[in-house]
Amino acid sequence: MRFPAYPKYRDSGVQWLGRVPGHWxxxxxxxxxxxxxxxxxxxxxxxxxxxxxxxxxxxxxxxxxxxxxxxxxxxxxxxxxxxxxxxxxxxxxxxxxxxxxxxxxxxxxxxxxxxxxxxxxxxxxxxxxxxxxxxxxxxxxxxxxxxxxxxxxxxxxxxxxxxxxxPSEDEQTTIADFLDRETGRIDTLVAKKRRLIALLKEKRTALISRTVTRGLPDAAAREFGLQPHTRFKSSGIEWLDEVPAAWEARKVWIERVSRNIELQDGNHGELHPKAEDYVSEGIPFVMANHIVDGKVDFDRCNYIDKQQADSLRIGFSLRGDVLLTHKGTIGRVGLVQESDFPYVMLTPQVTYYRCLREIQNVFLFWFMQSDFWQDQLRLLAGLGSTRAYIGLLDQKKLSFLIPNELEQSAIVTYLDRETAKIDRLVKKVEAAIARLQEYRTALITAAVSGKIDVREAVV
Structure with a gap:
């Protein structure tokens, strides 16, 4: 909608404000x-x-x-x-x-x-x-x-x-009423689009959860040259129903899994780097809030000197490690992506899971985003503590489902593709929200600075 300008303007005498209506x-x-x-x-x-x-x-x-x-x-x-x-x-x-x-x-x-x-x-x-x-x-x-x-x-x-x-008191009221109405309409549209984003994200999580606990949909299985699952068995896990008969359900600590996955968090106590140790360049020091959209956001990270980092005992995370936040913010998952850093250093808030054999890191990345895995985290985080925390010993109580490596590869390819489709839709809706919010800001600015005349627009 286009709104008229005022019939007469004058210089406000304020550089940033420019011209204002003549009677203001x-x-x-x-x-x-x-x-x-x-x-x-x-x-x-x-x-x-x-x-x-x-x-x-x-x-x-x-x-x-x-x-x-x-x-x-x-x-x-x-x-x-x-x-x-x-x-x-x-x-x-x-x-x-x-x-x-x-x-x-x-x-x-x-x-x-x-x-x-x-x-x-x-x-x-x-x-x-x-x-x-x-x-x-x-x-x-x-x-x-x-x-x-x-x-x-x-x-x-x-x-x-x-x-x-x-403007005059009456005109102030008129402008405020106009903006209440118009921003209310914009806010309603934004709320609807945010609900759509929430539904898309729910769909994404459901897709991941279904695939890593029940296997590929029949058509997708055939696409990758696999036979759809027709036989299922009890998972042996209280909160999970049947799983494909050929899959294994194992806890992290069981020997079969522990020799395939290495896990470790960052340095505790006196060895933990402090704020005064931060430098402008060096080794990324990864906290829970630095894991964004499934990877490490290096722009958000603090950095520590490489010489100091090399002297630390544990917490050295390498490219391809799967990261899990386990203190304060529970359950955020990311992959350490390709970068120029030889390694990243973890805080005690974050554990790396390093896949050594039989279990693929990207499969584990998707698995950890499933409701099955996240529900386990929520259950453990609520036991005996008012502060959300899951230490390494408790993490070793977590259960995995393990398909064979060929099926893991197919699941990874399928989820990479299908979640990317949903992510693109989410980005489109987010862009639409950003445009609405920009228009909202511009409308407020135009109305309260007198760039547009809304006196006849209020009904």
Whole structure:
């Protein structure tokens, strides 16, 4: 939909804002709102209960995505800024995250990190201001004023000095109503597409699970020159039904498997590299969150000096190893891909599984993504501990299903091909979501900066 421009414009006097409608004002934010009005004093009742919002709990497009219940006595020292409905919060640290969100109607007391500036409207519509603070020119102005490389930050007073365009109160309401309606439509479309992605991912997991526990579909088996499975037997495993009669079901620790697979996690205790050991180039030091989309994301990794890495005792992972996260984040699976690094070094959060014979590494990679394997992990992670952790001894209790090597190869080829089809569909839907979100941002910017006239668009 195309919207008209205003009939008359004037120069705003602000470089990043450019021209604004002739009847609009332009004022610094601090003249229309207060900043950081209210905070919890140190004398707060230790039993005071509230919901807490940190920087990581705010998404640029979705606002506040999660809260954490806590009491004052156990709260981090940064949990101090009190907010109220109608306020907006703007991140003053790690400003590149663009963590800006309005505060909705709430029932529980809500407290946010001191890493936010709390903007409370005074002479401006709260709904209009919430959009104005998410307008791209305003956001880029915050980022531009930030200092620091690894942890960029900006003073709240500097945010107050940023100019915002201000139409009349009635027009502010009109613009906010228009944006509520249009962004609501966009958000509904995005939600539908995200549900589609969730269904596609469920289909992908079901495909993997069915194939690595029941064998190839009949047509696929014949395609690879194999006979479809017609005879099945009890798996001998409580939560798994029948499996192909020719397959073996074995635990990791059984001799037959243990001589075919080597597994090891990273260094513990004093030998564990620390943050001060990180260097700009060297050997990748792989943590759980560095395993992304089935491989190691070297761009996310920290690095340690090769001389230090060579001096360590364990945790040397090679190309082709299958990686499994077993602490904190449980069950993430990846393959160590081809790279220029002689090896990667693992943290204690990650175990490598190295296939030595009879079991193919890519088959194991797919097998570990099945519901059968992931259910075992969830069961073990829930035994006797409040913190998700599956040590090497417990990992050796996990069960495998082992087809012959010819069938493993066929399963690998089939799953590589079929999951790639689903992955391509997911990427198309993700691209459509990105376009919708870009349009959403552009629409907000155009409306609150007066580039388009929406006064006649609100019904």
């Amino acid at each position: 004002e332009v004022k610094r934010l601090k003249f229309s709102a207060t900043i950081n009005d209210d905070a919890l004093p140190e004398t707060t009742d230790p039993d005071f209960e509230f919901s807490y919002v940190d920087i990581g709990s705010v998404s640029p497009g979705e606002g506040i995505t999660s809260t954490e219940p806590m009491i004052f006595e156990n709260a981090p020292s940064r949990a101090r800024r009190k907010v109220a409905p109608g306020d907006s919060i703007v991140s003053t640290v790690r400003t590149y995250l663009r963590a800006i969100a309005p505060i909705p109607e709430i029932f529980d007391p809500l407290v946010v990190s001191t890493g936010f500036a709390v903007i409370r409207p005074r002479k401006v519509s709260s709904a209009f201001l919430a959009y104005a603070l998410r307008e791209s020119y305003f956001v880029e102005s915050i980022v531009a004023r930030s200092t620091g490389v690894s942890y960029p930050a900006v003073n709240a007073s500097e945010i107050g000095d940023i100019a915002i365009p201000l």
